[in-house]
Amino acid sequence: TQLLEQSPQFLSIQEGENLTVYCNSSSVFSSLQWYRQEPGEGPVLLVTVVTGGEVKKLKRLTFQFGDARKDSSLHITAAQPGDTGLYLCAGEGTGANNLFFGTGTRLTVIP
Amino acid sequence: GAGVSQTPSNKVTEKGKYVELRCDPISGHTALYWYRQSLGQGPEFLIYFQGTGAADDSGLPNDRFFAVRPEGSVSTLKIQRTERGDSAVYLCASSLDTLFEQFFGPGTRLTVL
Numbered sequence: 548t549q550l551l552e553q554s555p556q557f558l559s560i561q562e563g564e565n566l567t568v569y570c571n572s573s574s575v576f577s578s579l580q581w582y583r584q585e586p587g588e589g590p591v592l593l594v595t596v597v598t599g600g601e602v603k604k605l606k607r608l609t610f611q612f613g614d615a616r617k618d619s620s621l622h623i624t625a626a627q628p629g630d631t632g633l634y635l636c637a638g639e640g641t642g643a644n645n646l647f648f649g650t651g652t653r654l655t656v657i658p
Numbered sequence: 659g660a661g662v663s664q665t666p667s668n669k670v671t672e673k674g675k676y677v678e679l680r681c682d683p684i685s686g687h688t689a690l691y692w693y694r695q696s697l698g699q700g701p702e703f704l705i706y707f708q709g710t711g712a713a714d715d716s717g718l719p720n721d722r723f724f725a726v727r728p729e730g731s732v733s734t735l736k737i738q739r740t741e742r743g744d745s746a747v748y749l750c751a752s753s754l755d756t757l758f759e760q761f762f763g764p765g766t767r768l769t770v771l
Binding site for chain 2: 589
């Protein structure tokens with residue numbers, strides 16, 4: 548059974564601090580995606596990582612895919628209140644055409 | 659609008675009733691997905707359409723759940739004999755084609771009393 552565990556489940560930090568969110572699995576994924584979801588809205592894709600060891604940067608966000616393609620991390624530098632939301636990692640599901648989501652990390656950035 | 663839309667945004671029903679949830683995908687997107695998101699969890703895959711046909715319905719929890727997409731555009735998720743455990747946000751997503759980026763709608767929050 549596929550399982551994507553995210554940690555921490557909840558994170559509350561002050562504006563300006565750095566943070567890292569982890570996504571771990573015992574399964575190998577051909578790619579992993581990171582999404583952010585705000586209340587009352589659907590998830591929005593942030594990035595897709597494909598190659599083991601890959602690092603992608605999106606402004607203050609840095610995404611890394613583990614060498615074995617079983618884990619990923621999201622690092623946010625100098626967090627801002629606008630970063631507040633639910634961060635979800637996702638890999639391809641049992642069918643190639645659906646997504647299998649992680650348990651989520653709810654981030655709150657306090658001004 | 660240019661995005662995925664879902665109606666209604668909220669639906670409150672009583673246990674045992676029948677409900678229909680509607681999804682309007684982005685125009686031209688051939689792939690359509692339904693997910694269910696329980697409180698505090700990530701979305702869980704339910705069913706995927708490629709055109710008019712359900713290409714993968716392995717995520718439907720039981721035979722009370724059914725979805726259609728008769729003209730390859732709008733889709734309806736149908737739930738019979740609703741149970742309290744069906745309460746969740748039902749998300750719809752569409753993509754240009756298989757394996758392309760999925761764009762999610764805002765969801766329908768279903769509450770079964």
